[in-house]
Amino acid sequence: MIRIDKNRCDLCGVCISVCPVDCIEMTETELSIDEIVCIDCDACVKICPFAALSTVSKE
Amino acid sequence: MRQHYDIVVVGAGPAGSTAARFAANLGASVALLERDREIGVPVRCAEGVSDSELRKYVDIDPRWIATTITDFGFFSPSGKMVQLLSQANGYILHRRLFDHSLAEIASEQGAEVFTKAYVYNLKRTNNKTTLYLKYIGREREIEADIVIAADGIESRIARFAGIKTKLAMKDIEQCAQMMLANIDVNPNRGDFYLSHNWAPGGYVWVFPKGNNIANVGLGVNGKYAGERSPLEYLESFVSEKFPTATRLTTTAGGVPVTTHLSELVTDGLMVVGDAARQVNPLTGGGISSAMAAGKKAGLVAADAIKKGDTSVKQLKRYQAEWNKTIGKDYKRFHRIKAWTLTLTDDDYEEIADALQGLSPDEVTLTKIFKAAVKNKPSLIIDVMKVFAGF
Numbered sequence: 001m002i003r004i005d006k007n008r009c010d011l012c013g014v015c016i017s018v019c020p021v022d023c024i025e026m027t028e029t030e031l032s033i034d035e036i037v038c039i040d041c042d043a044c045v046k047i048c049p050f051a052a053l054s055t056v057s058k059e
Numbered sequence: 060m061r062q063h064y065d066i067v068v069v070g071a072g073p074a075g076s077t078a079a080r081f082a083a084n085l086g087a088s089v090a091l092l093e094r095d096r097e098i099g100v101p102v103r104c105a106e107g108v109s110d111s112e113l114r115k116y117v118d119i120d121p122r123w124i125a126t127t128i129t130d131f132g133f134f135s136p137s138g139k140m141v142q143l144l145s146q147a148n149g150y151i152l153h154r155r156l157f158d159h160s161l162a163e164i165a166s167e168q169g170a171e172v173f174t175k176a177y178v179y180n181l182k183r184t185n186n187k188t189t190l191y192l193k194y195i196g197r198e199r200e201i202e203a204d205i206v207i208a209a210d211g212i213e214s215r216i217a218r219f220a221g222i223k224t225k226l227a228m229k230d231i232e233q234c235a236q237m238m239l240a241n242i243d244v245n246p247n248r249g250d251f252y253l254s255h256n257w258a259p260g261g262y263v264w265v266f267p268k269g270n271n272i273a274n275v276g277l278g279v280n281g282k283y284a285g286e287r288s289p290l291e292y293l294e295s296f297v298s299e300k301f302p303t304a305t306r307l308t309t310t311a312g313g314v315p316v317t318t319h320l321s322e323l324v325t326d327g328l329m330v331v332g333d334a335a336r337q338v339n340p341l342t343g344g345g346i347s348s349a350m351a352a353g354k355k356a357g358l359v360a361a362d363a364i365k366k367g368d369t370s371v372k373q374l375k376r377y378q379a380e381w382n383k384t385i386g387k388d389y390k391r392f393h394r395i396k397a398w399t400l401t402l403t404d405d406d407y408e409e410i411a412d413a414l415q416g417l418s419p420d421e422v423t424l425t426k427i428f429k430a431a432v433k434n435k436p437s438l439i440i441d442v443m444k445v446f447a448g449f
Contacts, residue, residue, distance in 0.1 A: 012103060013213035014313030017226045022218060027177055028095050046285035049233040049311035
């Protein structure tokens with residue numbers, strides 16, 4: 001699963017533009033990922049300009 | 060907020076506000092929805108725009124202008140500068156004031172503006188689109204005959220309508236920017252630093268805003284994503300070049316550097332601006348092209364309302380106009396962009412060497428590109444066509 005560092009996230013929306021399954025949603029104040037839909041492709045982790053996203057193992 | 064509008068524009072950046080303005084001016088009922096509490100902030104932009112492009116779409120208000128740019132400086136990896144006189148004046152804007160004004164102008168034409176209005180889904184039935192939104196935290200549904208999607212790089216609105224908007228990594232420049240104060244910069248020169256060490260697959264910009272302030276930022280091409288983040292690259296650049304600067308802002312963002320979406324319209328929906336990938340892929344500049352697209356889309360949308368036909372066939376006029384004007388130029392720019400991604404630091408150094416000793420008024424963009432493409436004859440034609448107009 002993907003962990004969001006909410007203090008680091010700048011709410012720029014770039015992660016949403018690369019998500020192949022459209023599982024990321026961003027309101028004015030918060031980014032959230034629907035883990036049921038997420039396929040752990042890590043595209044969002046790689047593209048984040050502030051390195052606010054990271055992969056954590058599922059167990 | 061009413062139950063129904065002829066046209067609902069989602070996103071109040073330059074593309075959305077311009078679309079709303081031109082559609083409202085032709086008599087359509089228009090709502091302009093902005094997700095954030097305030098239009099124009101946060102500023103995720105280097106804020107540069109050319110005078111001649113900007114004045115095609117709006118009367119320029121001097122309050123928007125932070126500084127006028129008359130020169131450009133290109134720095135090679137080793138620090139050699141090639142200075143170029145700007146053929147036409149450019150500006151560094153105060154986007155927070157500029158975007159605000161564009162929304163204000165749209166409202167003067169009759170568009171209703173709403174902030175903190177977040178659209179999270181769409182449904183198209185019987186030639187109408189229902190927009191599901193949260194307006195100041197409360198659920199609302201409104202109906203539109205036409206939706207204009209101007210929601211920026213994330214481009215979810217078009218995705219809801221079935222248009223493919225996903226970007227490939229290489230088609231994004233990941234960006235970080237700081238507004239630095241207490242720095243010594245030429246107040247009328249926009250500087251670019253080209254080096255894989257500073258910004259692989261992109262460049263660093265230093266755009267002055269007056270009073271010893273500048274936007275200092277960079278873009279790293281997404282094909283290098285995951286190595287170091289743009290923020291880390293920017294930290295390196297700033298601590299080397301401007302170690303004593305005050306950091307007034309730090310922001311992140313992304314710029315699409317590809318050709319525009321293959322579908323700019325579908326039944327009852329049009330896509331404009333960053334959401335449509337209508338950005339100059341060579342420079343990453345998108346303010347004036349967003350306004351160009353917004354104008355075309357707004358006019359076509361209002362006309363479709365008058366005719367009572369919001370089908371894709373009717374709305375396609377916008378796409379056709381885009382394709383034969385800026386869209387055509389940007390396709391060419393995109394080919395050049397793909398080639399610039401193959402340049403190494405040694406190539407940049409060679410280009411700078413070839414142009415050393417020339418005075419700024421002898422250096423033209425054409426000369427820069429001629430020096431750069433000497434081993435790639437097939438590109439010369441593209442480059443010439445692009446710069447013939449400069």
